[in-house]
Amino acid sequence: MNFSEVFKQSNQLCKVSPDGKYLATCVQYRLVVRDVSSLQILQLYTCLDQISHMEWSSDSLFILCAMYKRGLVQVWSLEQPDWHCKIDEGSIGLVSSRWSPDGRHILNTTEFHLRITVWSLCTKAVSYIKYPKACQKGIDFSRDGCYLALAERRDCKDYVSIFVCDDWHLLRHFETETQDLAGLEWSPNGCVLAVWDSCLEYKVLLYSLDGRLLSTYSAYEWSLGVKSVSWSPSSQFLAIGSYDEKVRILNHITWKKIVQFEHPAAIDNTKATVYKEVERRPAVVSEELSLHNITMGSTLFNTQSKYEICSLPVQIPVVKPDPDRANPKIGVSVLTFSSDSRYLATKNDNMATAVWVWDMQKMSLEAVLEHTSAVRCFLWDPRRPRLALCTGNSKLYLWSPGGCVSVQVPVEGGFQVQSLNWHCSGDSVILLGKEQLCLCYMDTDQEENS
Amino acid sequence: MGEWRATAASMEDPEISSISHVTMSPSRHNHVSVYSLPLSKSSYNVISAFCTEDNVPRCITYLNQELSSLGLSMCIEAGSPEGASLNAVPAINAMYELLQIHRQNMCTLEEMEEEQLKKLSTFEHMQTSNSRLKDQLELLMREKSGLHETERQLQLKIKTLQSCLKTEKEEVQKLQSIIASRASQYSHDAKRKEREALKLKERLSQLLVDRKEKKLAIDVLNCLGRSDGKRSLWRTAKLTASHESEMYKTLLGDYEASQKALLLENAELKKVLQQMKKEMMHILTPRQKSTSGASADDGQQQVDSDEAKAGDTSREALDQSCELAREQLLNSIRQQWRKLRNHVEKLDQASQVHNQMESNKETIPLETHEDEMERMRQEVQQCREFIHAQQQLLRQQLNTSFDDETAALLNDCYTLEEKERLKEEWKLFEEQKRNFEKERNNFTEAAIRLGREKMAFEEDRAAWLKNQFLNITPFTDRRRCSSSDGQSALSIMMC
Numbered sequence: 001m002n003f004s005e006v007f008k009q010s011n012q013l014c015k016v017s018p019d020g021k022y023l024a025t026c027v028q029y030r031l032v033v034r035d036v037s038s039l040q041i042l043q044l045y046t047c048l049d050q051i052s053h054m055e056w057s058s059d060s061l062f063i064l065c066a067m068y069k070r071g072l073v074q075v076w077s078l079e080q081p082d083w084h085c086k087i088d089e090g091s092i093g094l095v096s097s098r099w100s101p102d103g104r105h106i107l108n109t110t111e112f113h114l115r116i117t118v119w120s121l122c123t124k125a126v127s128y129i130k131y132p133k134a135c136q137k138g139i140d141f142s143r144d145g146c147y148l149a150l151a152e153r154r155d156c157k158d159y160v161s162i163f164v165c166d167d168w169h170l171l172r173h174f175e176t177e178t179q180d181l182a183g184l185e186w187s188p189n190g191c192v193l194a195v196w197d198s199c200l201e202y203k204v205l206l207y208s209l210d211g212r213l214l215s216t217y218s219a220y221e222w223s224l225g226v227k228s229v230s231w232s233p234s235s236q237f238l239a240i241g242s243y244d245e246k247v248r249i250l251n252h253i254t255w256k257k258i259v260q261f262e263h264p265a266a267i268d269n270t271k272a273t274v275y276k277e278v279e280r281r282p283a284v285v286s287e288e289l290s291l292h293n294i295t296m297g298s299t300l301f302n303t304q305s306k307y308e309i310c311s312l313p314v315q316i317p318v319v320k321p322d323p324d325r326a327n328p329k330i331g332v333s334v335l336t337f338s339s340d341s342r343y344l345a346t347k348n349d350n351m352a353t354a355v356w357v358w359d360m361q362k363m364s365l366e367a368v369l370e371h372t373s374a375v376r377c378f379l380w381d382p383r384r385p386r387l388a389l390c391t392g393n394s395k396l397y398l399w400s401p402g403g404c405v406s407v408q409v410p411v412e413g414g415f416q417v418q419s420l421n422w423h424c425s426g427d428s429v430i431l432l433g434k435e436q437l438c439l440c441y442m443d444t445d446q447e448e449n450s
Numbered sequence: 451m452g453e454w455r456a457t458a459a460s461m462e463d464p465e466i467s468s469i470s471h472v473t474m475s476p477s478r479h480n481h482v483s484v485y486s487l488p489l490s491k492s493s494y495n496v497i498s499a500f501c502t503e504d505n506v507p508r509c510i511t512y513l514n515q516e517l518s519s520l521g522l523s524m525c526i527e528a529g530s531p532e533g534a535s536l537n538a539v540p541a542i543n544a545m546y547e548l549l550q551i552h553r554q555n556m557c558t559l560e561e562m563e564e565e566q567l568k569k570l571s572t573f574e575h576m577q578t579s580n581s582r583l584k585d586q587l588e589l590l591m592r593e594k595s596g597l598h599e600t601e602r603q604l605q606l607k608i609k610t611l612q613s614c615l616k617t618e619k620e621e622v623q624k625l626q627s628i629i630a631s632r633a634s635q636y637s638h639d640a641k642r643k644e645r646e647a648l649k650l651k652e653r654l655s656q657l658l659v660d661r662k663e664k665k666l667a668i669d670v671l672n673c674l675g676r677s678d679g680k681r682s683l684w685r686t687a688k689l690t691a692s693h694e695s696e697m698y699k700t701l702l703g704d705y706e707a708s709q710k711a712l713l714l715e716n717a718e719l720k721k722v723l724q725q726m727k728k729e730m731m732h733i734l735t736p737r738q739k740s741t742s743g744a745s746a747d748d749g750q751q752q753v754d755s756d757e758a759k760a761g762d763t764s765r766e767a768l769d770q771s772c773e774l775a776r777e778q779l780l781n782s783i784r785q786q787w788r789k790l791r792n793h794v795e796k797l798d799q800a801s802q803v804h805n806q807m808e809s810n811k812e813t814i815p816l817e818t819h820e821d822e823m824e825r826m827r828q829e830v831q832q833c834r835e836f837i838h839a840q841q842q843l844l845r846q847q848l849n850t851s852f853d854d855e856t857a858a859l860l861n862d863c864y865t866l867e868e869k870e871r872l873k874e875e876w877k878l879f880e881e882q883k884r885n886f887e888k889e890r891n892n893f894t895e896a897a898i899r900l901g902r903e904k905m906a907f908e909e910d911r912a913a914w915l916k917n918q919f920l921n922i923t924p925f926t927d928r929r930r931c932s933s934s935d936g937q938s939a940l941s942i943m944m945c
Contacts, residue, residue, distance in 0.1 A: 058677075082671070083671050084669075085668070085671065088668075090666035093653075111653070119668055121674045122673055124670060126668075146700075164696075164697075169689070169690060171693060171697060189704055191700060191701055191705075199635065200635055208701060210698065222632075252708075323631065324630070325634060326638030
């Protein structure tokens with residue numbers, strides 16, 4: 001495993017182009033485009049204000065930079081650095097901005113979600129979409145880029161509109177049976193739309209592409225409901241994580257629950273392996289405590305840690321959430337499937353130091369990874385069943401069915417890994433700290449067991 | 451005190467007739483009179499037995515003795531020294547005293563009888579009260595047990611009610627917590643919406659005041675082409691229809707794909723079931739043929755299996771579509787499975803019985819097992835001995851082959867090799883040392899040279915500076931200037 005040198009970035013804005021050749025980072029108001037393999041700067045663009053959001057177009061030719069405070073969006077071209085484009089939303093403000101799947105239209109959501117403006121870079125035309133809903137996930141493009149599903153709310157009722165991305169033609173518009181729609185997501189095959197209600201009511205509705213209601217699923221009443229929803233890449237399973245610390249898996253043929261995964265605090269009676277991160281502080285000899293050493297090598301104080309396999313029964317530390325606060329830190333908030341749909345990684349918010357990996361073939365728990373601090377981010381490799389995690393310290397953790405390993409990021413002065421991104425080929429990981437970023441190149445051979 | 455009649459004459463006459471006239475008053479008890487009657491009847495005989503004319507003095511003395519024993523002071527005296535006569539006075543006194551005594555006795559007897567009567571009555575009274583109390587006690591005991599029973603039932607009821615109460619309380623608490631979380635969620639959402647509304651109001655007021663609205667605009671250097679290179683079409687009804695058809699095509703495609711997958715899966719499962727059924731039939735039928743006693747049952751089963759076999763081929767033709775065929779297949783599989791299961795159970799039972807009854811048979815394999823073990827142990831022992839012998843031989847060989855000469859020779863060889871190696875290394879070392887010396891010498895020479903050059907350079911520099919300084923000042927000697935110039939130029943060239 002090799003680590004590159006450290007570069008500056010701001011706002012955790014660092015994205016690899018969809019074709020995997022370029023890496024774009026934002027440093028305050030500058031946009032830096034580098035080559036992924038050599039990390040040399042290829043292009044440098046300057047925007048008018050600090051960049052709040054940056055996104056590659058789907059054909060990797062253009063980059064969108066949005067500055068929410070100023071209400072501006074600037075688009076830069078990689079092939080023609082002289083080409084420029086500036087979209088000014090005027091006094092209506094800007095809350096979010098994104099590309100359309102064809103890479104030629106930009107959708108801007110105005111302040112207070114008053115409307116969505118669709119700017120065309122081909123014709124300079126403008127279209128408006130009224131009454132978009134301000135919710136957890138109110139807008140989703142299908143994976144093939146043909147359709148857009150948008151949540152709307154009119155007269156205290158929720159609606160879903162399906163647009164054809166070619167010409168923004170409204171294909172279907174139907175009311176949903178939700179109290180307060182919280183999110184919607186297309187299945188990877190683009191034929192089913194999953195719609196879920198806010199946490200006050202557990203309800204997941206499945207609509208087909210032409211707007212028919214296929215099925216409704218509700219596990220229980222009254223207690224807080226759905227927290228997160230995820231489709232498996234094969235569209236076979238729909239995983240629903242809820243506030244009762246359970247994950248329910250629905251199958252795509254009958255839309256009924258086939259299995260339920262629980263996250264108990266005391267793990268017993270399972271064939272899963274439990275990895276626990278064990279810290280070992282290096283013995284500090286007093287002669288070495290010179291000022292030089294302290295300033296130069298914070299590696300002296302970097303605690304060594306590695307994974308150890310624990311024998312059952314294991315107790316996972318639980319943090320009870322404050323019962324009086326809204327959106328309590330309890331329940332399954334993150335669900336991700338591996339690219340081959342074989343594994344599902346989950347995180348339960350009141351056991352924030354643990355990541356649970358489930359095997360979807362056997363429908364059972366495969367591994368539990370417990371760390372010394374709360375897990376901040378975990379993502380699957382886009383090609384292989386390999387999970388990368390970070391917990392806010394200077395280590396990168398990797399799990400694969402063969403074992404797991406923790407790697408210290410060898411950066412002087414410490415590097416707190418706050419989030420990470422895989423390269424689309426699965427050969428490298430981008431580690432993002434507070435103001436820095438670092439690339440980690442994986443070896444093509446397997447990691448060793450802890 | 452009863453009256454008695456006594457005739458003195460009779461006293462004198464020792465004839466019994468006097469005594470026979472002694473009678474009691476009717477106030478006395480009957481048995482006394484009864485007592486007296488036989489006395490009167492037989493008194494003559496008794497008295498006559500006791501006292502006769504001859505033994506009067508003897509009787510008198512006896513009577514005196516008796517009287518004295520009773521505590522009476524009076525005593526009978528004889529009237530005449532001989533003869534059967536009594537002194538009347540003492541005799542009468544004695545009789546009076548005896549009568550007194552008798553009366554007293556009667557009194558006490560009466561009293562005692564009275565007492566006894568009283569006691570009897572109290573006894574009876576107590577008995578009745580005792581029995582009454584016993585009855586009461588029994589009744590009370592029964593009542594107590596009844597009350598105990600009711601108390602126990604009430605306790606049980608209390609327990610169940612308490613547990614019900616506990617569950618209800620728990621449910622209430624759960625509902626309360628749910629309500630609380632929902633309430634906090636609602637209030638949070640309401641606050642959020644209120645804040646947003648406030649922001650909207652502020653913005654609106656700001657916009658109304660600040661009339662200079664910034665127009666929204668796009669500023670592009672040049673328009674881009676579409677990503678797929680095609681030209682965009684006008685929005686017409688045909689286009690709308692084509693969108694619809696596209697959408698339906700995708701949906702249909704997806705459904706067809708899933709249906710295909712399901713069909714494949716279905717076909718595979720059916721194949722597996724068929725195979726299982728065939729194998730089950732195959733397992734069952736030869737057994738049935740071999741079992742002796744072709745009972746009607748067996749025959750029936752054979753017929754069934756034959757039918758099944760016949761029906762199988764026709765069924766395969768129907769396999770693809772028919773609901774009925776599917777049901778038939780499932781039923782036949784279930785049937786075969788049941789048969790197989792029964793058969794296996796029977797076999798299990800038979801084997802158990804077999805094991806229990808014919809334990810002898812087991813001893814034979816056990817014996818052979820033992821023999822095998824014995825043989826193997828022996829083999830192991832032999833191998834061990836062999837290895838041991840080999841080891842010894844090897845050691846001997848190693849030891850004996852080294853008699854002193856050869857040992858010394860071998861040792862010598864080894865040391866010779868080592869010596870050679872050491873010599874070589876020394877040679878290398880010497881060479882390196884020489885090289886180092888050479889280099890060191892070169893270094894020192896270079897250093898000395900450098901020092902000299904440095905000194906020369908310094909001198910030159912000093913001279914040049916001096917010249918410069920002199921050149922700067924206006925009162926310089928031209929001649930000195932030119933020579934120093936030449937010198938400095940030379941020094942510069944050298945450097």
